[in-house]
Amino acid sequence: MGDEVLRWIVEVARQFMPNRHFPDKAVDLLDQAVAHGVSRGLTAVTRVEAEAVVKRMLGLPSLERARLASLRDRLVQEQLLDDDSAERLVGRLEVTSRGLDLRAARPNAVVALGGEMHEHAPALAEVIAEGLYGDARRVVRIDFARFQDDASLTALLGSPAGYVGYEDRHALYALAEMPWSVVLCDRIDRCHPSVLAAFLPAITQGVITDFQGRRIYLSDAVVLMTLGAARDREIGTIGFAAAAPASDRDEPEPDLTERLGPELAATVDFWFDEAPATSALGSDWITTRLLPEVAARHREHGVTLDWDASIVT
Template sequence: MAEALAKGFIASALEKYLADQLLTGRTGEVLSQEMVVERAAQQAVARGKSRIAERDLAVTILAAADYMLVGDGALPVAPGPDTMSALPSIGSEGELSSPVPQFKYEPRLSQRTPLLEQFKRDVTRQAAEGRLSQIIGRDTEVQLMTETLCRRTKRNPLLVGPAGVGKTAVVEGLAQRIVRGGVPDALLGARLIALQPSTLIVGGHMVGDLEKRMQALLHEASQDGVILFIDEVHTLIGAGGMPSLNDLASLLKPALARGEIACIAATTDDEYRRFIEPDAALERRFQPIRVQELTASQTLAVLASLRNELMQSHHVQVGDGVLPWLVDFAQHYLRNRHFPDKGIDLLEQTVAYSLTQGKQVVEVADARAVAERLIGMPPEASAGLNSLRQQLTARTRLDDQSVDRLVGRLEVTARGLDLRPTRPNAIVLLAGDAVHAAADVATVVAETLFGSAERVLPLDFSRFVHPADVTMLIGAPPGYVG
């Protein structure tokens, strides 16, 4: 097949180079199936063909792996946004033809936008300059945003999802598509501009200043080719004035209702229910798009892409076993956070730890040291539970059967086998002679599993004699006196 794609193509040379790259952890750009098909279609169009052929898929995959087909073999090229444009296409007879013409992004604004330039972050410019990370696993959400922005009315997508699932990354993925030209004609050349609501209020001391500034900004944003992005959109409510009267949300509603601007917003589930849903007029202006948490396998692909960036920017090698270990650890022990954010944090913290230790190769031992410091206990369940069993037997008055039951219960949670992970790891009721061992049991568990006896929090429920005493646990309500 290689000879059919290009005359003189030496497959063994490419195979050897790929093997060397894999050993050093450089795997190239991670592509989803949709991205491969999209770029292969661009390659086919550049050859004047209406259908994708095998040679188009091969050229696309080799470009993602930072390769060019030249003359008599495979030649590695430096990774970057111009890799695809530097890759020669393959003619119908297997001959190398002229390079694929890359889409050149040019904003199509007809008027100057001085106020937006003052308060904005140009996401499309960052994408064009290659300053955004590769977005993986968000093709569905980006497609839904694209469809919503192409509507005549209510063209305002609202990304809703837990913190850390990558709502901002979805918007950056759209910016990358705009820069590559992989969007409908209605969005070609558009500028995706991120606004921070808090910056709009700064300097508006006089009455009416905020209204004038907002009107001028909306006038600039209403021209064709501008898409606003407002992260944490719930902060508009009550910002700069009374809610539903003269705050930023009230000033924005008329422009959203008339369809004068295209606006992408993002917020979390809790804040959507607390702030957006009660304001029916504001909620009606947006089209909600649910952003789900990435799976462990998708997060692993994200970390693989980030690892390549860290290798180039920090000149550090990350072992092949580190990424699966970090994903597995985050899935079992960081249940209050979401993928991919928790996986990315762990990887960057592990790389930073290795660099401060003077290492240029990140190993699983480094990831384990960071994890133990993060959660306050060893991540290996067996070693910690075996030590706990020995300490409970030696230092407390519990009999062997009680020790086995307690350790068995903790083992279920430690290994991630609990059917209801949100409930407490264990609730222990001591009776009979074992009552006097309560303090010792708590101390042993804290020292063995969590590293310090200071993690024990004693509560004396003899003080809770009145219904209002529950405020000592959950805090007093607003206006409570006494």
């Protein structure tokens, strides 16, 4: 391996692995690149081989127009977003993933999902992760509804050194190990106010510090936030055609401001609360996406669901 490749590995580790420290992170990349070459009987590892290994390890976003166009098509074909919404979301990801965002420290996109879209959030997260990062498993899912008091902060950010639970992995641990990912914040409006306040810098500044002093970055992530059913009133239907990026609005939607607070609501780039018409759903999507998700939710409560193919014909 030549000096040029070694310098490139060090630079990649510096730029794309902010949650880890030198020299370990550069050594890990070097080890993986060498192992890749040895397994293929190569006598030398070039920049091309090293890039392939690094992209697989880190899940760096695809900047190829064909891949991003494919992501847009999948969002529409799988009935997750309509044409206009998919176009705007992928257009933003194309800009921010290239580091051209005016607020580069923030996540690449912040999407709020309410109403019907709450149910589509897991599928949406997986499709974005696969289309942008190359792997549907690059999804970090956190249920904020379980953080109901001040003590819940330790579940989100870990325990300080010397306290019970110090060695336990907190909710953001997976993000620290996998910064290039989709962060799915389920029912974020249902958590304790102190938890929401503690999490706010992760969105507004793109970084949050856990109770062990480690900085965890979200600047390379896509954040999806789902909102539970409105407590006191029905959510107003905004619809896809009327939805617009927060940067295009004078102020956040009133419902978002009420439920997330003005600071967090102001960071939302897209607000989707209405799924494409269910009459347009194909039987393939229903059998491969919708029904398995319903079955999985019931399985958590000890209920097994089976269905006959005739229900989707």
